[in-house]
Amino acid sequence: MLNDLKNPGPRDCGDCPIRHRAVCARCEADELEQLDQIKYYRSFEAGRTVIWAGDQMDFVGSVVTGIATLTQTMEDGRTQMVGLLLPSDFVGRPGRETAAYDVVAVSDMVMCCFRKGPFEDMIAKTPHIAQRLLEMTLDELDAAREWMLLLGRKTAREKIASFLSILARRNATLNLGQAGGAMSFELPLTREAMADYLGLTLETVSRQISALKKDGVIELQGKRLVNVPDFDRLLDEAGDDSDGGMLS
Amino acid sequence: MLNDLKNPGPRDCGDCPIRHRAVCARCEADELEQLDQIKYYRSFEAGRTVIWAGDQMDFVGSVVTGIATLTQTMEDGRTQMVGLLLPSDFVGRPGRETAAYDVVAVSDMVMCCFRKGPFEDMIAKTPHIAQRLLEMTLDELDAAREWMLLLGRKTAREKIASFLSILARRNATLNLGQAGGAMSFELPLTREAMADYLGLTLETVSRQISALKKDGVIELQGKRLVNVPDFDRLLDEAGDDSDGGMLS
DNA sequence: CCTCGAGCTTGATCGAGATCAAAGTTAAAA
DNA sequence: TTTTAACTTTGATCTCGATCAAGCTCGAGG
Numbered sequence: 001m002l003n004d005l006k007n008p009g010p011r012d013c014g015d016c017p018i019r020h021r022a023v024c025a026r027c028e029a030d031e032l033e034q035l036d037q038i039k040y041y042r043s044f045e046a047g048r049t050v051i052w053a054g055d056q057m058d059f060v061g062s063v064v065t066g067i068a069t070l071t072q073t074m075e076d077g078r079t080q081m082v083g084l085l086l087p088s089d090f091v092g093r094p095g096r097e098t099a100a101y102d103v104v105a106v107s108d109m110v111m112c113c114f115r116k117g118p119f120e121d122m123i124a125k126t127p128h129i130a131q132r133l134l135e136m137t138l139d140e141l142d143a144a145r146e147w148m149l150l151l152g153r154k155t156a157r158e159k160i161a162s163f164l165s166i167l168a169r170r171n172a173t174l175n176l177g178q179a180g181g182a183m184s185f186e187l188p189l190t191r192e193a194m195a196d197y198l199g200l201t202l203e204t205v206s207r208q209i210s211a212l213k214k215d216g217v218i219e220l221q222g223k224r225l226v227n228v229p230d231f232d233r234l235l236d237e238a239g240d241d242s243d244g245g246m247l248s
Numbered sequence: 249m250l251n252d253l254k255n256p257g258p259r260d261c262g263d264c265p266i267r268h269r270a271v272c273a274r275c276e277a278d279e280l281e282q283l284d285q286i287k288y289y290r291s292f293e294a295g296r297t298v299i300w301a302g303d304q305m306d307f308v309g310s311v312v313t314g315i316a317t318l319t320q321t322m323e324d325g326r327t328q329m330v331g332l333l334l335p336s337d338f339v340g341r342p343g344r345e346t347a348a349y350d351v352v353a354v355s356d357m358v359m360c361c362f363r364k365g366p367f368e369d370m371i372a373k374t375p376h377i378a379q380r381l382l383e384m385t386l387d388e389l390d391a392a393r394e395w396m397l398l399l400g401r402k403t404a405r406e407k408i409a410s411f412l413s414i415l416a417r418r419n420a421t422l423n424l425g426q427a428g429g430a431m432s433f434e435l436p437l438t439r440e441a442m443a444d445y446l447g448l449t450l451e452t453v454s455r456q457i458s459a460l461k462k463d464g465v466i467e468l469q470g471k472r473l474v475n476v477p478d479f480d481r482l483l484d485e486a487g488d489d490s491d492g493g494m495l496s
Numbered sequence: 497c498c499t500c501g502a503g504c505t506t507g508a509t510c511g512a513g514a515t516c517a518a519a520g521t522t523a524a525a526a
Numbered sequence: 527t528t529t530t531a532a533c534t535t536t537g538a539t540c541t542c543g544a545t546c547a548a549g550c551t552c553g554a555g556g
Contacts, residue, residue, distance in 0.1 A: 072397045074487055080400040082393040093386055100390060123382075127375055134371075134382045137389060138341055142348060144392035145330040149320045151399035152328040152447030156543065191504060199400030204543055206505055223504065223551085239322055404513065439534065452513055454535055471521085471534065 011041065016112070021088035022062040023136065026128040034126070038118040044068075044105035050091070051099040059113040060092030066109025067188050071102045071196065081197040082147075083140070084188075086170070090136055094120050106188060151199045154239055159198040160208040161237035164218065168228050184227040212237070259289065264360070269336035270310040271384065274376040282374070286366040292316075292353035298339070299347040307361040308340030314357025315436050318349045319444065329445040330395075331388070332436075334418070338384055342368050354436060399447045402487060407446040408456040409485035412466065416476050432475040460485070 013019055013032045024035055041064070044050055050068060051057060063085050070083035082101060085091060091103060091111065114122075123130045150162055171185040187194070191209075195202040212218050217237055219227040228234050261267055261280050272283055289312070292298055298316060299305060311333050318331035330349060333339060339351060339359065362370075371378045398410055419433040435442070439457075443450040460466050465485055467475040476482050 070393075072393065074397070074401065075489060076487075078401045080397040082396045093390075095383065095386075101393070124375075124379070127372075127378065130375065130378050130382060131372070134378060134385060135343065137382060137385045138343075141385060141389045141392060142341075144389060144396065145318075145320065145349070147396055148330045148392065148399055149322070149328040151396055153322065153326045190502090201544055202504080203506085203545080207543090210505070239324075241323060438532090449514055450534080451515080451536085455513090458535070 018088040050103040061113035064110040066107045158239040266336040298351040309361035312358040314355045406487040
């Protein structure tokens, strides 16, 4: 495992776990070939900072495995997470010199990186990449706006329930099946990181998780493993529209 | 003026006030020609709803003149503004059937609309449009993330100061010149709409504006006209990095 | 084995902003 | 001109989540 981490080595796009969801999803064989020539893999241990806000960014790329966070910090140290990067998510902004946010690996993580200049050229020449990137960016914008509602208007309890619903739903789409009300998953973040994401303090996060547990909305095995006996109940606590956007 | 509103009539892209900033900014003459064939203008009086969340959306378009808001509402009526649409901003999402947010005209407004189907075709065929739309979407995503920091971590006073800085800076770039510390502008929103944007109540907005006035950070002529004697002072109150992103 | 420290929980208290409640202002309508 | 209603301000009070302060848990390292 550590060997993989230190030197993930070249991989074939054919076996890539994010091949059909990342920025390269729409690429034809010849386009993949071109991408292949400017790509390289980088690994990061849990806790490592991938990029510091303000630093020169000479690459962009996709998360292949693991999880990272996008974080903004004020002068006095107040911190707000503005994105949670999962496998297939894109890091960096074509056309920008310096990073706007801190990117931190939360778990061990592998990225598929592209040198920025060549990638920008490809965007200009390869509509399939620009189109897919547009689509992904629009999705992120929607997610950011949903988060604005959460940050601006939801109670602490609703914030926690919303966050848990999102994690639960994501797990459901990955390990599909698991039908019916019950589902379970692991919390990828510490209480403090959750607080930064939700605009709360870590004490409030802890208290609200305890409260949801006491009320039977969730069950905990250890500190990180969450079991949701009734997903609709959780959605209800999140304060979202009842269907949760699954069918609409 | 009302005549213009009722029937703005066809315009020539050549005189369009947003020609060089909107989604069409990069288009060549022949591409403009194509856009011209699927475009039409629509006017909205102040207060009119342009689109209701959930409605079928058969057009996308650009704000030409006036201001609109993008708003999300929870079942119980809590409301969060997730965007302020100024001239040249894009409305709608290619590839989506129904509107995700309420769009409301805050002032009298004119939009340059494109029928959705044909516009999607053009995106696929005209890289200049897709590229510009990508760039604009990335800018919006950055703005949304800045707003997440504001909603999650700033105090009421900082929120108001941040909002005023943004308006002041925008006015400065439009009516350029006005160098030195002092600048003035009009508030485009009611106290209630500001509250929805900032994740506050209208009473808190009113109180904080009064407080900033009492402390000499701003001056008011009437309820809507704001004068900022010292812009750096305002920036300071906003809690942002001192340079405010003007030079970085 | 014990120690140590990072992460988590829980309690007590405080305070910023929400809520409830009047009034004041302004501009359009009658 | 007066009326009216939308918008705004200001005051009093309450509450949710922040802050301050101990402890608890558990796994890694000595």
